[in-house]
Amino acid sequence: MARIRIGQDDLITALEEHSYECYYVLDLTNGEVHWVPTELSGLDRDEELEAQMEAEPERFRKVQSLPSRVGFAIMEEFADSLPDSRMKDRLFHALHGRRPFRHFKDVLNDDEQVSDAFFRFRDQEMLIHAQEWLDEEGLDAELVPYSAVKELL
16 A cells, blocks of 8 residues: 555544544545544435445544543643743643633633643644554554645645
């Protein structure tokens, strides 16, 4: 099988999905990541894609969501990387209360610079996890930014 190019944002989105209404599959022939609604969702389904998946199951690989603990660890690592400050304390407090994901983002919304820094940090960490997933799956693939994917279209 030839090396495939995969949009890094598409794969990261798939790895972060935790909904019972859909899942994602990776097309091993062209690197496309497809959103597939489940029967529970009640959403329109792509009959052509489903027919392809049934006819050529070896062509598609289901993308398993990363455990939520991975996202939590990324938030914790980011907060730990900050210098001692009120913001660092607030982020750790958010992480150790109820609804840590929501409260962490609420705290980030109070400081645009810290928020931007977190999302850059998170993107880099998720790229690492995406590459690890590809390696675990034994796939010869290159993760490319959205701008490179657009050029292929």
